[in-house]
Amino acid sequence: MHTLYTNATTPYGRIILLVAKLYQVDLELKSVAPFELPTELTKLNPFSQVPTLLLDNGDVITETPLILQAIAPQLYADNPEYNLPKLAKALGILFQGVRAISLTRLADGDSNSHPFIARSCQLLKNTLPDLPVLNADSPHWGDKILMAALAWIEFRLPEVYATLSDDNKQAVAEFSQTELMQKTSPQALEQLPSHISQL
Numbered sequence: 001m002h003t004l005y006t007n008a009t010t011p012y013g014r015i016i017l018l019v020a021k022l023y024q025v026d027l028e029l030k031s032v033a034p035f036e037l038p039t040e041l042t043k044l045n046p047f048s049q050v051p052t053l054l055l056d057n058g059d060v061i062t063e064t065p066l067i068l069q070a071i072a073p074q075l076y077a078d079n080p081e082y083n084l085p086k087l088a089k090a091l092g093i094l095f096q097g098v099r100a101i102s103l104t105r106l107a108d109g110d111s112n113s114h115p116f117i118a119r120s121c122q123l124l125k126n127t128l129p130d131l132p133v134l135n136a137d138s139p140h141w142g143d144k145i146l147m148a149a150l151a152w153i154e155f156r157l158p159e160v161y162a163t164l165s166d167d168n169k170q171a172v173a174e175f176s177q178t179e180l181m182q183k184t185s186p187q188a189l190e191q192l193p194s195h196i197s198q199l
Helices: 011-022 064-071 080-106 115-132 143-156 168-174 177-183
Strands: 002-007 028-031 051-053 061-062
Touching: 002 011, 011 064, 011 080, 011 143, 011 177, 051 064, 061 064, 064 080, 080 115, 080 143, 115 143, 143 168, 143 177
Parallel strands: 002 028
Antiparallel strands: 002 051, 051 061
C-alpha cells in the first residue's frame, strides 16, 4: 500500500484525500510537520513538503497533480474538458494563498513585510469575483476540488474570501457540510487516522 505524508492543515493534502475518498483509494497516512524538517519526511522529499507519496515499491512522488495521477489514474480521463480547468484554477488559488500565508508566517505575522504577500492577496481578490457559479451538489470532481480550495481561503484569508460572490459563498458553505468534507476536515485528521479508510 502507498503511504501519504501529509498533515491536518495542508490544502494540497486535503485535495489528495478528497480524490482518494471519491475513487475509494486507501492509503496509509503519516502526519508530519514540514516546517520542522522531520527526518522521516526529508529522507523522502528534501524540500520537506507535504503531500509526499511513498509508493509501495519505494519510489517517491511529490506535487499534487502527480500524486493524483498516481493514486487515481482514471481521474484525468473523467470529463477532462470540464474538470481540468477547475483543477487548474484551484491550484492557482492555493498557490497564491499558501504563498501569502507562508511569507506572513516567516515574517512573524507581519503581512506588510514582503511585497509578494500583498501581490498574492490582490491577485486572489481579482480572481475570486469572476469565478463561475458553483453548485455544492455538483458531481464533478473539479468543482469539489475548487470548492475545497475556496474553503481553505475562507479559513486562512477571510478578507480575500469576502470578494467571492454571494452565490459561491453559499455553495462553499453547503459543500463544507457534506460528508466528504467532514471526513477530510482538519478535525478528522487531528485524530491521526492510520489509513484513509478510517476517515
